[in-house]
Amino acid sequence: MNPGELDRRITFYVATRSQQANNEIYETWAVHGKRWAKIEHVGESEVYENERLQVESNVKFTIHYERINQSDYRITYNNKTYNINSITPIEGRKMYLEINCNSTSITNFKT
Numbered sequence: 328m329n330p331g332e333l334d335r336r337i338t339f340y341v342a343t344r345s346q347q348a349n350n351e352i353y354e355t356w357a358v359h360g361k362r363w364a365k366i367e368h369v370g371e372s373e374v375y376e377n378e379r380l381q382v383e384s385n386v387k388f389t390i391h392y393e394r395i396n397q398s399d400y401r402i403t404y405n406n407k408t409y410n411i412n413s414i415t416p417i418e419g420r421k422m423y424l425e426i427n428c429n430s431t432s433i434t435n436f437k438t
Contacts, residue, residue, distance in 0.1 A: 328389065328423055333363040337388060337404045339395075359400065365389040366404065378437040384430045392421040394419070402428055 347353050363408040364376040386409060388402060397411040407429035417423045 328367075328418060332365040333390065333393070335364050335366050335404065337362055337364045337366075337390075337402050339430065340401050342399050342401075351356075356401065357426040362390045362393075364404075378435065380434045380436065382432050382434075384432075386428050388428060389417070390424050390426065392416060392424050395424065395428075402426070408434075 338361050340356040341359040343352075343355055343357055344354050351405060363364055365388070365391075369389040371384050371388050373383075374381045384407070386404075388409075389403075397414050400411055402409045402411065407430045409430045411426055411428050413427045415425045415427075417425050420422050
């Protein structure tokens with residue numbers, strides 16, 4: 328892979344969880360850091376039901392290798408938040424990570 332292809336800036340957020348006095352778990356997201364990434368749009372699906380449009384975008388981010396636990400992180404890019412579905416090391420020797428993500432947006436048409 329050509330490192331020059333990592334030309335988009337993404338932001339990683341990490342989940343922090345704390346237990347409240349009523350024993351409920353409260354989850355917040357804090358910026359973990361910004362990374363350069365290659366972005367590939369894998370596909371998109373739309374479902375229209377009950378006067379509401381749900382669009383799911385699937386994206387693949389490629390970044391330099393680092394240790395990431397997919398359940399504790401999410402990514403933002405272009406004002407959209409992406410949930411991490413899978414993380415795969417690519418090109419051996421821990422050079423890069425391929426991160427498959429999805430983002431869901433819902434539009435209501437009911438007036």
